[in-house]
Amino acid sequence: MKAVKGKYYFGGVHPRGMKYLSKDAPIEVMPAPETIAVSLSQSLGKPAKPVVETGQEVAEGEIIARADGIISSDVFSSICGVVTDIKDVKGACGTDEKFIFIKANGKDDKFSFPPLSDPSPEEIKDRIKQAGIVGLGGAGFPSAVKVCPHSRVDTLIVNGAECEPYLTCDHRLMLERTDEIAEGARYIAKALNVADIKIGIEANKPDCIKAFEKYSDIQPVILRKKYPTGGEKQLIYIVTGRKVGVGRLPADVGVAVFNVATCFAVYEAVKFGKPLYERTLTVSGKAVKQQKNLLVKVGTSVKDIVDYCGGENSAPKKVIQGGPMTGVALADYAIYTHKTTSGILLMTDTEASADEPTPCLNCGKCADVCPMHLMPMNTAFYSSAGDMESAVKYGKTASCIECGTCEYICPAKRPLIQAIRKTKAYLINKITPQAESLRTPDQKGRSAPAVPPSVKNGKKEENNG
Numbered sequence: 402m403k404a405v406k407g408k409y410y411f412g413g414v415h416p417r418g419m420k421y422l423s424k425d426a427p428i429e430v431m432p433a434p435e436t437i438a439v440s441l442s443q444s445l446g447k448p449a450k451p452v453v454e455t456g457q458e459v460a461e462g463e464i465i466a467r468a469d470g471i472i473s474s475d476v477f478s479s480i481c482g483v484v485t486d487i488k489d490v491k492g493a494c495g496t497d498e499k500f501i502f503i504k505a506n507g508k509d510d511k512f513s514f515p516p517l518s519d520p521s522p523e524e525i526k527d528r529i530k531q532a533g534i535v536g537l538g539g540a541g542f543p544s545a546v547k548v549c550p551h552s553r554v555d556t557l558i559v560n561g562a563e564c565e566p567y568l569t570c571d572h573r574l575m576l577e578r579t580d581e582i583a584e585g586a587r588y589i590a591k592a593l594n595v596a597d598i599k600i601g602i603e604a605n606k607p608d609c610i611k612a613f614e615k616y617s618d619i620q621p622v623i624l625r626k627k628y629p630t631g632g633e634k635q636l637i638y639i640v641t642g643r644k645v646g647v648g649r650l651p652a653d654v655g656v657a658v659f660n661v662a663t664c665f666a667v668y669e670a671v672k673f674g675k676p677l678y679e680r681t682l683t684v685s686g687k688a689v690k691q692q693k694n695l696l697v698k699v700g701t702s703v704k705d706i707v708d709y710c711g712g713e714n715s716a717p718k719k720v721i722q723g724g725p726m727t728g729v730a731l732a733d734y735a736i737y738t739h740k741t742t743s744g745i746l747l748m749t750d751t752e753a754s755a756d757e758p759t760p761c762l763n764c765g766k767c768a769d770v771c772p773m774h775l776m777p778m779n780t781a782f783y784s785s786a787g788d789m790e791s792a793v794k795y796g797k798t799a800s801c802i803e804c805g806t807c808e809y810i811c812p813a814k815r816p817l818i819q820a821i822r823k824t825k826a827y828l829i830n831k832i833t834p835q836a837e838s839l840r841t842p843d844q845k846g847r848s849a850p851a852v853p854p855s856v857k858n859g860k861k862e863e864n865n866g
């Protein structure tokens with residue numbers, strides 16, 4: 402189908418894309434590391450419970466921890482080896498997370514589920530759950546829950562926006578695995594009993610838009626290049642014109658959204674019975690020698706990934722897991738990838754702003770760009786004064802999607818996201834029963850956001866991909 406243009410949405414910013422660093426690098430399979438450490442916290446809900454013991458041999462793809470609750474997901478070994486330890490280690494956010502350590506044993510045993518041919522909707526739903534698939538766009542929400550919506554869904558939107566600067570792994574996947582993503586989307590549509598499939602792709606990826614125009618059953622929608630176009634609520638509005646209200650879910654407006662990488666994982670799980678234990682991610686930034694898009698085993702250390710990319714080009718000012726807008730700044734390389742890790746960025750001091758915060762200028766720019774029409778400066782002001790009720794009331798914090806747009810634009814470099822998360826934590830504690838609706842996917846496992854790429858005096862990037 403010929404691509405159509407999406408709607409305009411309020412707010413957002415135009416950060417330097419920096420995608421030219423890695424967008425032409427084909428996906429490379431990184432060899433399996435000698436040792437992996439797989440976190441039990443791989444989804445939005447509770448950590449999974451280990452089902453292996455120290456000393457036990459496991460095959461690649463074998464389950465090592467079982468989901469604990471609906472919003473949790475099964476966890477699998479990504480290599481064939483021996484469990485050497487199960488212990489708490491500091492995760493990317495600096496908080497303790499339980500990990501299962503596995504050392505390769507030189508064998509090549511693999512586990513997979515039986516492949517499914519012409520599966521029924523129920524078989525697809527079961528397989529998505531069995532394979533431990535979660536939203537790979539960063540949210541980590543179990544896909545098994547999304548394919549069982551509480552209300553009737555009539556539209557499936559495949560999210561191919563990849564609006565975060567630097568990240569290009571979805572771009573490469575859309576180019577190199579077009580048919581597989583399309584087939585994965587069809588499986589999801591079948592599970593949802595939906596006939597209308599649309600894929601939203603940012604205008605800076607014309608090659609991907611063209612690639613998806615060849616299908617008669619998938620409608621490509623061109624998204625204008627702006628951040629956070631890939632935010633779920635923004636994407637739904639751009640593609641369908643429907644608005645998802647505060648505390649509401651996409652299914653409330655008849656929509657389900659799945660990232661392109663998630664569609665690919667669903668394809669592999671259904672077609673080949675493959676559990677989710679590896680994913681593509683982008684390694685970029687000017688401080689790494691070789692910028693790449695890699696297929697990486699879940700549980701690989703950042704150190705192994707950086708070494709595989711030739712090491713540091715220069716001492717990085719910041720190392721970020723994820724994208725620069727919503728990712729986490731890492732203290733060191735002893736951090737292990739999760740199912741949701743979409744990027745590792747090594748940024749030089751010209752790429753990462755290290756400015757200290759100064760007092761608020763009352764310029765209002767943060768409110769001008771907020772895609773949710775919020776008043777982040779009020780949240781920051783009242784929360785720093787300890788008046789959390791006013792922070793909630795005058796900042797309208799409950800609707801925040803934690804996109805980081807306000808902090809990016811703030812000329813005073815105010816730590817707005819930190820204030821927002823503090824206020825939301827207050828709200829969540831106060832109204833526990835409704836807490837899950839306030840807990841956005843972005844809240845899971847995140848500490849203070851990474852510093853966004855600096856705006857070079859308003860100059861446009863030389864090539865933003």
Ligand code: SF4
Nearest residue numbers: 771801802804805807
């Ligand atoms: S982080 Fe929240 S307050 Fe800031 S721009 Fe995004 S939605 Fe608005």
Ligand code: SF4
Nearest residue numbers: 761762764765767811
């Ligand atoms: S953009 Fe920054 S300086 Fe301007 S009003 Fe918002 S918080 Fe204050």
